[in-house]
Amino acid sequence: MSGPFSNITETIFADKSVLTESYQPETILERDEEIEAYSHALQDVLFGREPENVFLYGKAGLGKTAVTEYMMDELREEAATREQADDLHIHQINCNGRTLFMVVRQLVNRLLPEGASDFPKRGLGTGDAFDELYTQLDRIGGTHLFVIDEIDHLDDANTLLYELPRARANDHISESLVGIVGISNDYTFRQSLSPKVKDTLMETEISFSPYDAGELQTILRHRAETAFVDGVCDQSAIAKAAALAAQDMGNARQAIDFLRVGSEVAEREGDRHVIDDHIERARTLVQRGRLQNKIRDQTQHGQYILEAIATLAKENELPARSKEIQTVYETVADAHGASPLTTLKSVQDHLSDLHMLGFLIRHEQNQGRSGGQYYEYELDLDPDIIVQTRQKIVEQTS
Structure with missing residues (x-):
């Protein structure tokens, strides 16, 4: 009787470890x-x-x-x-x-x-x-x-x-x-x-400044020589991964992730060549994973505030002022059995940090003498990512 792994007999990878974050290269390129x-x-x-x-x-x-x-x-x-x-x-x-x-x-x-x-x-x-x-x-x-x-x-x-x-x-x-x-x-x-x-x-x-596309190509080509079976990875796919990373963050880790995940997409679909399309599809998967990690890196109350804003987004209640966000945040914190932050200033400080980290878009409003100046916030990412990530965190800690 065949098992779920019995049909897996070939791989496009020669040494996949060189595409992981833990890999320490013997040669440092472009630095x-x-x-x-x-x-x-x-x-x-x-x-x-x-x-x-x-x-x-x-x-x-x-x-x-x-x-x-x-x-x-x-x-x-x-x-x-x-x-x-x-x-x-x-x-x-x-x-x-x-x-x-x-x-x-x-x-x-x-x-x-x-x-x-x-x-x-x-x-x-x-x-x-x-x-x-x-x-x-x-x-x-x-x-x-x-x-x-x-x-x-x-x-x-x-x-x-x-x-x-x-x-x-x-x-x-x-x-x-x-x-x-x-x-x-x-x-x-x-x-x-x-x-x-x-x-x-x-x-x-x-x-350390961001890498440009040429530098990232050099790094990826060097990794690909060891990572893949000969002839598997198209040079255009390497160039695509380098270009996408250079346009975004100039980040070698991101470029390597694009190449690794794109290769995994190819292998999962039975393709023997990694091409541009695999890299393009990998971008969505990698960026989603990085967003989830960034959410996990926030403090407990930072996550509660993000969860509150995601709730408002799903109810089409954004953009919202900090006081409105605070009200929902307090409900979220209570639901998780935590004591909410007691001052609006504390919530505003978290909102400012989340804006700087790229989670939020901030709009400055000026209502003149009648309403004064204030900020309104809205999400700069899919609220479902926040909701799903928070659900996983709660499941893992319960």
Whole structure:
């Protein structure tokens, strides 16, 4: 008796993993200038000197993390051959969804000797965690690079970026050297830092700009050589995926997703060649999936507000003012057993953030002396995507 998989005997993929987000390429393409700036910023490590702080800026999918992984591997390998270089220790952490205490505690736990008890979750404060971090740094010695991804998501980045770079100057450490590599999706992140932190950092800034269509084609062709069985993927399909991504976000991750999903469409339909039409159809699927992920990334109350606006959209009640949205939002929050935000200003702040993220269209209204100035909001995406995503989230958490 044949099973549901018995007829699946062929695939157009030779190595599909190179089209996944987790794949780390051995060769970094189209980022030569950024790599050169990076290498100059970190060269002091090779001579046993205190490393410069480095900050990388750019939207998601522009190669910041991939370049950093590559540079850390290369630096680690090169430092091991240099007599002047100290032992190099690289600590990578992502700040998304973490408080400052959680970040410092996690770093401490990674540095503790084998068999030691973890730093406690409760009972001690952030200052205690920093003290233990300094103790462990000096116990180990050498050069320590802290690679801090999504640092713009950290609730108290000022404290972290003041403490670590000044640890030696403030006599917290004497047997180790410390440097920071900060990675941010927010080009304006530095503007939010306090003046004393800006003066302390003295960092090298490296900005990652969007890829153009030609650069994305180069990246996709290189991936396609390994990903597909020979002759499967048309060059025009690669050009199509590159062009669509360049027109949208200039994002390599998006271009690779277009190529992967388009190939999956072709394989699902029994086609042995990936062509332009498959890529075009993949665009809708990829964009829908990315929207769902963006919705999931919002705070709990941000999601409730989106759900409220989707409700108003399905009832043809948009555009709407913030007060009208607040009323529906409170009903949504109550339905989910949550206490709603108590002030209109809090709701307006969320609406402003959702507008900046591209979820909402905002219209400024001016009614003169009689009505004053105010904003009205409407959705800039299909409300069904919000409703379906929220339903899945609720099902997964219930």
